[in-house]
Amino acid sequence: MKNLISAALVGLLPVAAGATAIEQAPWAPRSAAYRLTLFMGNLTPVPWEKIENSWTAPAPGSALSEDAMSRVTPAEASAISAALAAQDRQALFEAATAVVAQGILRHLEAAESALGQPNAAYEVAKAEALFRAFEDGIKAADAKAARDLGRAWLVLNSSLGTAGVLGHGAQETDAKRFAAARATLETYLTENYLPAAYAEREKLTPVPESAVRSGTPVTLPATLPPGSNIADQRELPRLVLQFEEAGEDEANLPLVAYGDMLFDSPEIFGAPARELGIACSTCHNRSDVNRDFFIPGLSKYAGGMDVDGSFFNPMFNDRADDHLDTPSMRGIRFTAPYGRDGREPSLRRFIRNVIVTEFAGDEPTPFQLDALEAYVKQFDFLPNPKIDRAGRLTDLASDAAKRGEELFNTEFTGLGDRSCASCHTPERNFRDGLTYDIGTAEPPFPGGTPIHFETPTLRNINFTAPYLHDGSLPTLASVVDWFDASKDLGLDEAQRADLTAYLEAVGDGEEPYQAFEGRDSVFRLSWEELTTFASTLDTLLPMRDAQNIALLVDTVAPDLAADASVMVNQNSKPEIYKFAAILRAVGDASAAGDWDEAGLQWSQFKAMQAEIDERMY
Template identity: 65%
Template sequence: MRSLVFALWLSLLPGLVHATALEEAPWLPEAAAYRLSLFMGNLAPVPWQKLRDNWENPAPGAAPSVPAFDFLSEEQLNTVRAALKATDKQALFEATTRVVAERMLESLDKAEETLGTAQARQHLLRAQGLYRAFADGIQAGDKRAFTSLGLAWLEMTSSLGSNGVLGAGKSSSEESTFSKAKTVVATYVKANYALQSFSERIKLSPVPESIAKSGKQVTLPTTLPPGSNIADQKQLPMLILQFEEAGGDEALLPLVAYGDMLFDSPEIFGGPARDLGITCSTCHNRSDVNREFFIPGLSSHAGGMDVDGSFFNPMFNDRKDDHLDTPSLRGIRFTAPYGRDGREASLRRFTRNVIVTEFAGAEPTPFMLDALMAYMREFDFLPNNKVDREGRLTQHASAAAKRGENLFNQPFEGMNGKSCASCHVPDQNFRNGQAYDIGSSEPSFPGGTASTFDVPTLRSAKFSAPYFHDGSLPTLGSVVDWFNTTKNLGLDAEARADLTAYIEAVGDAEEPYQVFEGRETEFRLAFDELTTFATTLNTLLPLQDKANIEVLVNTVAPDLKADASTMKNLSAKSEVYQLASLLQAVGDAVANDKWSEASKNWQAFQALQNEIDERMY
């Protein structure tokens, strides 16, 4: 019975944090809008227009994609609208909490009224979907109630009855059982969520009112709002590392391997990034851009976010809604200065700033920064046979691109006699290391000075859309159009197409995405990467480097378990779990200064890995 209850609650709870981000089930429109209200209501400043949009338009993560307002009665709709108009967090919390609770209770009533029909199950599923908006608050604040409510939901589901299969296994609905279970849920929801007033909530959360009023301290797990996507993009970018292209092996480069691990580790960040499993690789997927990364309230569109808001590090909050497009890190050793505005000449200092300032991590050790630098400096641009080493087009480029090359090098009066190549210098990786105000942003106040932004490389740029510092232009063609309009270049449609063809040729690649076929699978890629990370124990254990071993184990062991859970080869699944356990045993032994035991567990890990290496795929 307990396992059934647990399975039910997994479907009701908001997205749980995993070592490897999983796709979240869609939310009902009212529940999605409500959870977005809680999340955005805790931002500073509160983005009131976005909150209105979440109710008036289809909310991110909602299914069906219908405005939440479409499901509300006129009275409920007016209540929420009044709270939004008042820009009052507490009023918004009270109105939206009450409305979602009322909608849930209405669905429960309809399920009971239609018991014995197919509609009853649909109404109950809708009630469960709305209850999901409160479930993690109850679980965190009132565990006993969470268990009893879980049993009640299960009893309601089982008492609906079933038509069976071809008549076999048919069962009738049980009105008495359903009614008793419904009373348990309805009574709790009425007492905690369907209220006219609530205790003041400094931080908005779905914690039950009885718990909030008691003053009990409740720690909720860190969650993201509906519609968030922090998983790897579906088309994995091809990762080009210098040493690999030269035939090297990362397992023989411990500093690079440890830096690779840190790049994939949430352990270097503070909460909430660490709690959510966010890593450098989350945004800079395989050295490129995760074009599907999106967090409502922080991202204006996929592929970036406001990195200096209140969510990740309140101390760094500039109180501006200033989404930044995530830059590609390909060829990063060539692309100083760093930051969209070119504020930092040193990659090392910039990386430290990301860890500590943007994501509230602890001060990284010099060794950690050494390792990250060693790894990131191996990032290279995608090979492209359309451009030679001097940045000139080759015979593989199209005729349109070659016409565009002439335009790219042509001075324009609208650009003060400069050409595109004046800033995007072909033999300098199509950049010049400078920052300019090109008119892509406005001063923060009348008469103020507009921000300058660094000149981005055009190499591999075809695959890093959208463009500009804020990701406001979706295609390279739209970038050409923007310059043509704002700088009065006077290019006709054919010339703009040629110039676009040239930039696309410069930014092209022979193999931009990882190809999986045969034995080369996503699982194998992830498993090989994790076991390579683990090889740094060959260096760290003899040094008795407790701190860095802890980071390694806390990163790799959970990811091994997560990858094991997705394995198609069921016969080897238990052995991958065993590898994760052996690695955790290494960490436990090190934590207790049992270095001999740690070495034995590491040797056992290596032996098991070698034993199953071929047959596990």
């Protein structure tokens, strides 16, 4: 639910139709470099420099602060380096695959040599950490082999023996069983990941060689590379909604509530975003920005990514590495035009563009666009008592900020005899609705016209770092320094500090983060929002709208079950699974056209909600 949950699993696996993100466990350095190579090697164009960095510097998502090249043999390093220098995808795939496979075999050999000693278990663990790089490819291509290899790993570990505790529970080392299990793994790895010749690969994947050569289609689950983070930031932004501030219940606004659900639903996007559980709220976390969002190869800085690359929608690929910082959606009804470059004049068109163009989703229905637009128009800015309704500083602002306000309204030659306030107009929420070339983007070719970017609001910007369209400046002070230097404003150190203080004053906001205490838990927030989403069935069931009922159920039911993992009241956890199953039954009945049964199940859902509500925290 709004990506509220983080859990460590073996890898970043696809999330079944829900927006509950899963944090992946750290990877071994060589496995991390290998999976980054596969992911980035499939991008168009291939970001060769980033792939090289994943081998020569500690890779994102690596468990250790060591580069992968420090853990390979000289011959392996030479093969990797040669493939990178030649920018040869196939050669790099072969060299990288051999690095991982040979590493597993070397660790298993070392483990067998150390049987009976503590180091044997350490070597087996390192071998397993490397095997993780191949594991999902084997599971997808050959379920039987995956089971056989899984048993082999269990036998390896159980054959190591143990000294027990204080002399009790000791087990003898079983060298024969260990050798047999090692042979099973070695045979499979040699045949499938160290063949005499590799098949040419159009798409780089960890699928075993035997499956590739057989020509049998293999469907791999969508995965993100090591170092990816699509879970919520640790401090959840406070969500300010117009209707809540006015004392209205969202359940009484079914169009808004359904839009809220769609904002949280991966189901409106195409693959792979849908399979990974990415929703609007993944990046625009609780109307603001998920400052921790990061995907290696797509993101230059945390909090943004290249939205028109080849991964999410190849048809929209501009073949340029043009990272965009994610803008806040607070007060979005006041901030047209939309998109960093102001390409969309209407909010409705912008929403449709994100779904269909950026994330390859199906064309949304008019009802779905109505709902999404109705919901996001409820987003408001955080209240800021340091500015009045006209954007002027109040007495609560510091003296430095007030001196900065004078500078903000001063005309400078370097700004074309205009002031900062000419574009960031205080009485218009510190923006003017126009686009400009301020020198932050290069022309697409010599003599060409650079992209113009729209004037962003300055309201609540204290919480949206980094800054500029590409997130290249980390602080407001660095923004002031950049403008001073690039526009020859001639500000001294004290003036720059005053102007920074002014920006911090107008960019402030009350209670910027969601507070949790006692019964007001993370799960309670999820519970209240998910059950509000479900309340739209009171409208959808009489309409017999099976399509939107299915979308709602496919979003809410799995999120309810997933979010149960963070309940404070763990005794009530089993009730959540039963609750989610009833909601799923509503969806099944409506899909079958059995509206009487759907209504009956919905009545049971509401009755159970009333019964268990107090225990849900």
